[in-house]
Amino acid sequence: MEIESRLKTALDESRLLILGAQVLFGFQFEAVFQERFSDISEGGRMIHNAGLVLMLISISLLIAPSLFHQIIFGGESLPGAIATATMLAGASLLPLTVGLGISAFVTFELLFGRTFGIVAGTSFTAIGLAFLYGLGFALKRNRTKQMPEMSNETSLKSKIEQMLTEARVIIPGGQALLGFQLIATLTKAFNELPDLFKYLHCAALCAVALAVILLMTPAAVHRLGFQGEDDPEFFNIGSRLVIAASIPLAIGISGDVAVVFFKTTGSTAIALSAGAIALFALLAFWLAYPLWHRTRYAA
Template sequence: MDLTHKVKAGLDELRMLTLGCQVLVGFQFQAVFQELFADLPDHAKAANIAGLLLMILAVGLLMAPGIHHALYGDHQATRGVAHMTSRMADWALPPFALSLGLDVLIGAEQVYGTAAGVAGGLAFAALALGAWLGWGMLARARHGRKEREMADLRGDETADVAQKITFMMTEARTILPGAQAMLGFQLAVVLTKAFASLSPPEKALHAAALGCVALSIILLMAPAAYHRLVYAGEASPRFLTVASRLVTAATLPLGAGMAADAAVTIGFILGSAMAGAVAGGSVLLVLALLWYANPWRLLRRRLVT
């Protein structure tokens, strides 16, 4: 497989993982406002908070390579982009697996009791880690050595405009479905009884989060319409520039919306607006570091050298 196809395959794999993460993030946000959530034991509520934060971290890691590719990689097929895509996917799997285990714990506990819930959560977290990382690490010792050596020797490739547009569209598709699912959960929350009990500032913050995610969806869908109406689907360097800026810009309101809803949700669970603000601020800081600070650091390093 040449490097261009390898980068495309890596972005497609990230798209699969990101959609699953973002759907679960939406569920974890919405679950807090269900009628029976208030009756959960404190450890189950804490598990939901931990699972939510872990899943947001996984989403941040999985979306980082696409943003890095746009800001730093100029949508080129490089070894650096391929390596970062693989590395971020590997780093995202442990928090994804742990969050999944916590979700199973909460669900199983309501059906079979605390002991069974804990056992089920641990079992599914271990199963996910084993299937996603352990199996591959064990197989690595016996298989794939030739392919890894070839990957180390392969040089960077120059992608043409059409291929760059394909990369950019794949990056947009990585973000869009999850953002749409999250917007659906945000809209459903507004119609719950628990939402009515929020303070006016909390309701306003959720409305702002909803608006941010909706704006992100509009920006992510704009390149497809622009490409069709202006260029009839043909490859154009001008379109690549405009579309890349739109997709990159869409991550700003998306990150803000996730952080704002994390503040509302965690503040509601703990009964403390201050705790919610700290959680939301922490989420925003982590996403900013993963999505913007690290690519900017790598860009400055490239310009210096």
């Protein structure tokens, strides 16, 4: 398989994984606004927070290969881009499976009690790890000799295909969060929030909406502005839009991390601290690190 096809396959696989992760990601946010969330034990709420953090880590790891490919590798199909995508996708599976187990625990503890919740959560996690990690490692082979020689330059067609795929990788997380944000404003629990967190939620909603618009724009520009033709100018525009979308997406996610932590802890200080840490971590991982990496190796 040519290296360009291998990279596109890696991106498609990240897209498949993030489509599964977005359901759990949305649950972690939306659950705190449901009527029966107050019936969950205090310990269950803290575990729910842990699940939110784990799903945030998983989503950030799955989005990162798209940004790394554009920032570090300049959109070129290089072995390093494939290795990075493979490593980050593999790393994302652990918080994803544990997050799945936590979601199952919170749900089944509320319905049937703590013992059943522990059994369900442990079972979900074990089954997820067995399939997602166990089967993959059991079938692993040494593929080093099969890696094709890389060409000097990636074709423009492949660059554009990969850039559009990367937009499709990132957008599900934004879609899931935007849907939650819109629905949450119609709940009684949202109306009971302090004004600070209502405004914070609305600001986060606007940021995520902007991110989704930016991620949809390359497809529209390619079709309307360039009639679907491959053009270096379009690749540059699209690449910058995909990278730029990560900033409001990080702001939106972090804003509602603060809202969720306030709903579960009742502490403004803890909530704002959690949101600030999430924002710093996302921007550092998605943008600061790849920019530093590119500058370091370009020197």
